[in-house]
Amino acid sequence: MIDLTLIYWLAGGYFAWVAWRGLNDLDNPRRHTTALFWALAALSLLAGDRLPPALMGAVVVALAAIAGLGGLRRGRYRETSGEQQTREAARLGNRLFWPALLIPGVTLLIAVVFNDAQVAGIRLFSATQTTLIGLGLACVAALTAACWLTRQWPGEAIEQSRRLLDSIGWAALLPLLLATLGSVFSASGVGDAVAGIVQSAIPGDNRLAAVLAYALGMAAFTMIMGNAFAAFPVITGGIGLPLLVHGHGADAASLAAIGMLSGYCGTLMTPMAANFNLVPAALLELKDPYGVIRAQIGTALPLLACNIALMYVIPFTTW
Amino acid sequence: MNYWPLIGVAWVVAGFALRLNPALVVVSAGLVTGLVAGKDLLTVLELFGTAFTNQRYLVLFLLTLPVIGLLERHGLKQHAQAWIARLRGATMGRLLVAYLGLRQVSATLGLISLGGHPQTVRPLLAPMAEGAAQSRIGALTDDQRQRLRALCAGTDNVGLFFGEDIFIAFGAVLLMQGFYAENGIVLEPLQIALWGIPTALCAFTIHTGRIFSFERRLEREARALATRAIQPETAP
Numbered sequence: 001m002i003d004l005t006l007i008y009w010l011a012g013g014y015f016a017w018v019a020w021r022g023l024n025d026l027d028n029p030r031r032h033t034t035a036l037f038w039a040l041a042a043l044s045l046l047a048g049d050r051l052p053p054a055l056m057g058a059v060v061v062a063l064a065a066i067a068g069l070g071g072l073r074r075g076r077y078r079e080t081s082g083e084q085q086t087r088e089a090a091r092l093g094n095r096l097f098w099p100a101l102l103i104p105g106v107t108l109l110i111a112v113v114f115n116d117a118q119v120a121g122i123r124l125f126s127a128t129q130t131t132l133i134g135l136g137l138a139c140v141a142a143l144t145a146a147c148w149l150t151r152q153w154p155g156e157a158i159e160q161s162r163r164l165l166d167s168i169g170w171a172a173l174l175p176l177l178l179a180t181l182g183s184v185f186s187a188s189g190v191g192d193a194v195a196g197i198v199q200s201a202i203p204g205d206n207r208l209a210a211v212l213a214y215a216l217g218m219a220a221f222t223m224i225m226g227n228a229f230a231a232f233p234v235i236t237g238g239i240g241l242p243l244l245v246h247g248h249g250a251d252a253a254s255l256a257a258i259g260m261l262s263g264y265c266g267t268l269m270t271p272m273a274a275n276f277n278l279v280p281a282a283l284l285e286l287k288d289p290y291g292v293i294r295a296q297i298g299t300a301l302p303l304l305a306c307n308i309a310l311m312y313v314i315p316f317t318t319w
Numbered sequence: 320m321n322y323w324p325l326i327g328v329a330w331v332v333a334g335f336a337l338r339l340n341p342a343l344v345v346v347s348a349g350l351v352t353g354l355v356a357g358k359d360l361l362t363v364l365e366l367f368g369t370a371f372t373n374q375r376y377l378v379l380f381l382l383t384l385p386v387i388g389l390l391e392r393h394g395l396k397q398h399a400q401a402w403i404a405r406l407r408g409a410t411m412g413r414l415l416v417a418y419l420g421l422r423q424v425s426a427t428l429g430l431i432s433l434g435g436h437p438q439t440v441r442p443l444l445a446p447m448a449e450g451a452a453q454s455r456i457g458a459l460t461d462d463q464r465q466r467l468r469a470l471c472a473g474t475d476n477v478g479l480f481f482g483e484d485i486f487i488a489f490g491a492v493l494l495m496q497g498f499y500a501e502n503g504i505v506l507e508p509l510q511i512a513l514w515g516i517p518t519a520l521c522a523f524t525i526h527t528g529r530i531f532s533f534e535r536r537l538e539r540e541a542r543a544l545a546t547r548a549i550q551p552e553t554a555p
C-alpha cells in the first residue's frame with residue numbers, strides 16, 4: 001500500500017539532492033547555509049516523525065534563523081537564454097503542455113477514480129490523504145513524461161527546479177512555520193482572549209451589531225490566524241452561537257456557511273495565509289511580496305460587505 | 320481570562336508591518352506567546368516540533384517544481400504565450416474570467432487539485448494572460464506585468480475559496496457540521512453547503528468586474544503611452 005510516508009520520503013530525497021547541489025554551487029555566496037536549510041528540510045521529511053518533538057522544534061527555530069538572517073541566496077543553474085527557449089518552444093509545440101497537465105490529471109485520477117482501488121484484496125493507496133499521495137505520484141509521472149519529451153535526465157530537472165526553489169526561498173517553508181504558530185496560539189488560549197474582548201465590546205440586543213461582530217470577527221480573526229478553519233470554532237462559539245443562534249433565532253446552517261465565507265474574505269487579505277498569498281508572489285517573481293494581497297483587497301472588501309448583507313437577511317428568513 | 324498571549328498577535332502584526340523577515344517573525348512570535356502563557360521553553364519547542372511534523376504535507380507542492388523548471392527551460396512560457404496569441408477572440412479579461420468560472424465550478428465538485436499556483440498559475444495561466452494582453456496592447460511595462468501576474472494569482476484564490484465551500488465533503492463543511500453537533504445542533508452537510516452559493520455568485524460577479532476594469536486600465540495606459548510617444552513633449 002502506498003501511503004503518505006512514501007511521498008514524504010520522495011520529497012525528503014528531493015530536498016537532500018537540492019541541498020547537495022546547493023553545497024557545490026560555488027556561485028552562491030551563502031552556499032553553506034543555503035545547503036543547511038534544505039538539508040534540515042530534508043531531515044524533517046525523512047525522519048520528522050521518529051525524532052523527539054523538542055529536537056524537531058529546535059530544527060524549526062534553526063530554519064527560521066537561517067531564513068531570517070539572510071542565509072538563503074541564489075546561485076547559478078545552467079540557465080538557457082530566452083532565444084534558445086523560443087526555439088525549443090517552436091520545436092516541441094503543444095507537446096510541452098502535456099507533462100504540465102499530467103500533474104492535475106493524475107492527481108485527480110488517483111484521488112477520485114482510483115482512491116479505493118484494490119489489488120489482490122490490498123488497498124493500492126492509503127485511505128487518508130489520497131489527494132496528496134496522488135499529487136506526489138502525479139509529479140513523478142509528469143517528470144518522467146517531461147524528461148522523455150526533452151531528452152533530459154531527472155537530475156537536470158532538479159537542477160532547473162533549484163532556480164525556482166532558491167527564488168522562492170524561505171517563503172516555501174512559511175506555510176509550515178505559520179501552522180506551528182497556529183498550534184502555539186490555540187494551546188496558549190489566544191482564541192479565548194479574542195472572543196472575550198469581542199463579547200464584552202458589543203451590545204447583544206442589536207441584531208445588526210451582532211451580525212457585524214460575527215462577520216467582521218470571522219474576517220479579522222482569520223487574518224490573525226491565517227486560516228478560517230482556526231477562526232470558526234472560536235468566533236462561532238463566542239459570538240455566532242450565543243448571540244445570533246440562541247439570542248436572535250438565526251438559522252444555524254446558513255449562518256455558519258456565510259460566516260465561514262466571511263472568514264475567507266479575511267484569508268484574501270492577510271500575509272499569514274502564506275501558501276495562498278506570499279508563496280504565489282514568490283513563485284511569480286513579484287517584487288512586492290504583498291502584491292497578491294494588493295490585487296485581492298479590491299475583491300475581498302466588497303465581498304465582505306455582501307456577506308454582511310446576506311447574513312443580515314438569509315438566516316432570519318424562513319425559506 | 321489571561322490576555323497576555325495576545326502579545327503574540329501584536330508581535331506578528333508589528334513584525335509584518337515593519338516588513339521584518341516573516342519566517343523570523345512567526346517563529347519568534349510563537350516562542351513569545353508560549354512563554355508568556357506560562358509554558359517552559361522545552362514545552363514550546365515540543366509544540367513547534369509536533370505541529371511541524373503533523374503539517375509537513377504543506378511543502379509537498381514543491382514536488383511540482385522539477386517538472387515546471389524543466390519545461391520552462393524548454394520554452395513552456397514562450398509556447399503558452401504564442402498559443403494564446405493565436406487563439407482568436409482570446410483577450411486577457413475573457414481568459415481570466417473563464418479560468419475563474421472553471422476553478423469555481425470544479426472546486427464545487429470537489430476537484431480542488433485541478434488548479435493551483437505551482438500547478439497551473441505559474442506555468443500556464445500567467446504566461447497566457449501576459450501573451451493575450453501583449454497581443455492586444457503591445458509590450459507590457461514591468462509594472463503592468465507585475466500587477467497582471469498578481470491578478471492571476473488572486474483569480475485562482477478567489478475561484479478556489481468561493482467554490483470549495485459548496486462541496487459537501489470539503490473540510491470546512493464537515494468542520495461546521497461537527498462544531499454544531501458538539502453543541503447539540505444536528506445538521507446535514509448539504510444544508511450548510513448550499514448556503515455557500517449566494518456568496519459564490521457575489522464573488523464571481525465582483526471579481527469579474529475587477530478583471531474587466533483592470534483590462535480597461537491596461538488599455539488606457541497603453542493608449543496614453545502611445546500618444547505620448549507620438550507627440551513628444553517639448554517643454555523642458
